[in-house]
Amino acid sequence: MFLLLPFDSLIVSLLGISLTVLFTLLLVFIIVPAVFGVSFGIRKLYMKTLLKIFAWATLRMERGAKEKNHQLYKPYTNGIIAKDPTSLEEEIKEIRRSGSSKALDNTLEFELSDIFYFCRKGVETIMDDEVTKRFSAEELESWNLLSRTNYNFQYISLRLTVLWGLGVLIRYCFLLPLRFKEFLSKHVHLMCYRICVRALTAIITYHDRKNRPRNGGICVANHTSPIDVIILASDGYYAMVGQVHGGLMGVIQRAMVKACPHVWFERSEVKDRHLVAKRLTEHVQDKSKLPILIFPEGTCINNTSVMMFKKGSFEIGATVYPVAIKYDPQFGDAFWNSSKYGMVTYLLRMMTSWAIVCSVWYLPPMTREAEEDAVQFANRVKSAIARQGGLVDLLWDGGLKREKVKDTFKEEQQKLYSKMIVGNHEDRSRS
Amino acid sequence: MGSRSSHAARIPDVDSIRRETGFSQASLLRLYHRFRALDWNEKGYLSRVDLQQIGALAVNPLGDRIIDSFFPDGSLHLDFPGFVRVLARFRPVDDEDNRNRDPKEPEPLNSRMNKLRFAFQLYDLDRDGKISRQEMLQVLRLMVGVQVTEEQLESIADRTVQEADEDGDGAVSFLEFAKSLEKMNIEQKMSIRILK
Numbered sequence: 001m002f003l004l005l006p007f008d009s010l011i012v013s014l015l016g017i018s019l020t021v022l023f024t025l026l027l028v029f030i031i032v033p034a035v036f037g038v039s040f041g042i043r044k045l046y047m048k049t050l051l052k053i054f055a056w057a058t059l060r061m062e063r064g065a066k067e068k069n070h071q072l073y074k075p076y077t078n079g080i081i082a083k084d085p086t087s088l089e090e091e092i093k094e095i096r097r098s099g100s101s102k103a104l105d106n107t108l109e110f111e112l113s114d115i116f117y118f119c120r121k122g123v124e125t126i127m128d129d130e131v132t133k134r135f136s137a138e139e140l141e142s143w144n145l146l147s148r149t150n151y152n153f154q155y156i157s158l159r160l161t162v163l164w165g166l167g168v169l170i171r172y173c174f175l176l177p178l179r180f181k182e183f184l185s186k187h188v189h190l191m192c193y194r195i196c197v198r199a200l201t202a203i204i205t206y207h208d209r210k211n212r213p214r215n216g217g218i219c220v221a222n223h224t225s226p227i228d229v230i231i232l233a234s235d236g237y238y239a240m241v242g243q244v245h246g247g248l249m250g251v252i253q254r255a256m257v258k259a260c261p262h263v264w265f266e267r268s269e270v271k272d273r274h275l276v277a278k279r280l281t282e283h284v285q286d287k288s289k290l291p292i293l294i295f296p297e298g299t300c301i302n303n304t305s306v307m308m309f310k311k312g313s314f315e316i317g318a319t320v321y322p323v324a325i326k327y328d329p330q331f332g333d334a335f336w337n338s339s340k341y342g343m344v345t346y347l348l349r350m351m352t353s354w355a356i357v358c359s360v361w362y363l364p365p366m367t368r369e370a371e372e373d374a375v376q377f378a379n380r381v382k383s384a385i386a387r388q389g390g391l392v393d394l395l396w397d398g399g400l401k402r403e404k405v406k407d408t409f410k411e412e413q414q415k416l417y418s419k420m421i422v423g424n425h426e427d428r429s430r431s
Numbered sequence: 432m433g434s435r436s437s438h439a440a441r442i443p444d445v446d447s448i449r450r451e452t453g454f455s456q457a458s459l460l461r462l463y464h465r466f467r468a469l470d471w472n473e474k475g476y477l478s479r480v481d482l483q484q485i486g487a488l489a490v491n492p493l494g495d496r497i498i499d500s501f502f503p504d505g506s507l508h509l510d511f512p513g514f515v516r517v518l519a520r521f522r523p524v525d526d527e528d529n530r531n532r533d534p535k536e537p538e539p540l541n542s543r544m545n546k547l548r549f550a551f552q553l554y555d556l557d558r559d560g561k562i563s564r565q566e567m568l569q570v571l572r573l574m575v576g577v578q579v580t581e582e583q584l585e586s587i588a589d590r591t592v593q594e595a596d597e598d599g600d601g602a603v604s605f606l607e608f609a610k611s612l613e614k615m616n617i618e619q620k621m622s623i624r625i626l627k
Contacts, residue, residue: 080461082624095620110571110587112595112603113612115493115550116620118574122497123521124623125487127465410490414576417492421587422579 018049081128089420091117110421206360212321217365221323222385223295228325232293232360281318291321321365322381324388328357361388448512452519453539458625462518466511477501477509492574496553516540520549523622546621547609554608561602564592 095113221228283292363384368377442448442463449459467473469481479498488494501509501517519540538545554562554570567588575584595603595611603611 080465080626082626095615110591112554112591112608113615113620114574115553115570116615116617118491118493119497119550119553120521120621120623122488122491122493123518125485125491126469126482126497127462127518127623127625129485129487410492411576413490414492414574415578418575418578421575422583 081124089416092417092420114417206362210362212362217291217319217321219291219293219321219323220381220385221293221295221325228295229293232323232325319365319367320377320381322363322385324361324363324385326359326361328359363388442511444512448515451512451540452515453522453541454515454519454625459515461625462515463511466514475510477514478507482509492576493553493570496556496570496573500549500552517549518623520545521621521623523624524618541622543617544609546617547612548605550621551605551608554603561600561604562592562608563602564588567592567603 092114095116096111219232221232366377366381366384368374372380442459445456445459448454449456452459454462466477469485470477471481471484479502482498482501483489483494488497491497501514522541524541524543551562552558554566556566556569568584571579571584571588592601592603595607597607597610598604
């Protein structure tokens with residue numbers, strides 16, 4: 001039994017009351033500002049309060065764990081194993097030096113021990129690799145009061161349970177019905193997107209709005225969830241490109257087509273790259289048409305890195321306006337793992353999160369230069385987006401989630417190693 | 432991402448695995464999470480394809496051979512104990528293991544000999560206990576790809592087998608292999624440390 005200090009219970013009830021007041025205010029003020037596009041500072045305050053609560057909750061959990069002498073599971077964002085950042089050449093030279101009684105390491109071509117390097121590296125990747133991490137939702141170091149991100153559920157003390165219960169109550173009873181109602185009303189595009197943004201309690205910070213995409217261009221952004229669309233569209237007019245989806249998405253798509261010209265494709269048409277390119281080019285060349293919004297990664301990544309961009313959209317030759325989107329995962333994980341759960345489940349999770357906090361950076365427009373081919377151009381745009389958003393610029397294809405990796409990368413390793421063996425042979429024949 | 436319990440009690444047979452592999456509770460927990468992360472569709476076991484999906488492993492020239500070592504005797508499913516048993520070979524050797532060891536008990540999985548055995552079996556495809564010249568060539572070919580000519584590779588293979596082969600049977604047995612590497616700091620080169 002732990003001691004309930006008098007001021008602790010006071011804090012809990014105080015927090016409860018202040019939260020309720022906050023949400024009532026939100027309730028009242030949500031519709032009016034949405035229509036006029038005016039914002040209040042309330043949401044910033046909301047965010048700050050939430051942050052403080054999360055930090056406090058984590059501390060409580062750590063204390064609770066120490067009382068029971070157990071280990072807390074702390075997810076490491078940098079991997080679970082200790083890695084040496086040495087190159088292939090250095091490591092193999094070191095291995096040879098340490099194992100061999102022969103002094104000179106320049107005349108050796110191949111050693112039985114060379115295998116150790118590849119062996120260990122291989123097993124290291126089985127224990128921990130960069131890419132698989134990217135495809136499971138980002139792990140948080142502190143708990144954000146959503147049981148779905150919590151690993152140490154059983155260490156919660158009574159106080160935390162009360163707070164958590166309060167949180168659930170508020171989220172499911174206040175925020176969810178409110179958002180559901182909002183979600184269904186749509187008449188004007190921009191206004192309705194804005195309402196959605198408010199509905200998800202999305203706190204979006206737009207940077208460099210002077211670089212916003214103009215007509216006849218292509219807007220390119222990194223992709224984490226379908227909400228990316230809502231976030232961008234609430235700040236400008238875009239034409240969408242995408243696959244025709246069934247279900248809820250299909251209904252929304254059909255509704256949108258009626259309002260302004262978008263470019264939708266059947267799944268089979270998507271395979272035909274020339275058809276896609278042709279239609280996109282037609283759209284882009286018409287200067288009166290809205291800028292096309294494209295997510296070249298091809299799949300949802302968990303927003304810690306930017307995967308290789310598919311080159312299709314960069315072949316067209318129009319001006320590209322890159323946009324970087326970065327979510328703050330503490331408030332609600334926006335990542336949609338499409339192989340794990342479907343759209344409706346995802347939407348439900350979004351609606352019952354605390355908030356979606358993200359930053360959008362509009363980067364200056366880029367065009368393909370004369371000596372660049374589409375792939376190089378795509379990589380250039382990708383690096384710019386990654387740099388701006390503070391995301392890791394990965395060389396891997398987003399298709400890794402579903403396909404195996406290409407052989408060209410394996411060749412790189414083989415080339416490096418061959419140089420070590422055969423390169424030495426050449427030295428030998430010279431001397 | 433569903434709510435995953437962190438409690439070690441959720442891992443089946445955790446105590447026997449701990450005794451067998453020597454991993455600490457915390458390390459086992461991390462490996463368990465890793466196992467479940469690799470198991471995309473939550474089958475409860477891993478198949479070859481799951482390991483082949485790891486991009487960084489697919490570019491490792493010995494990737495397929497390493498995956499094979501997880502599926503001994505042609506088995507198709509890898510459960511968590513099997514997964515950890517192989518990884519246990521890469522556990523760093525600490526002095527405690529040697530001090531408290533009961534000589535009657537079997538050798539710990541991460542002993543020097545067992546580490547050597549793991550590397551040996553990457554060479555010895557047909558598991559006959561010997562690395563023939565042909566097998567040596569095959570591994571070399573894997574590691575260099577198309578960058579080196581056949582003649583060069585053959586001369587390298589010949590030289591390597593000759594140097595290690597002591598009884599003159601034209602192949603390298605496990606003992607000869609171990610002898611040629613006796614000065615090597617295997618304990619360090621074949622160890623992967625899991626962060627606490």
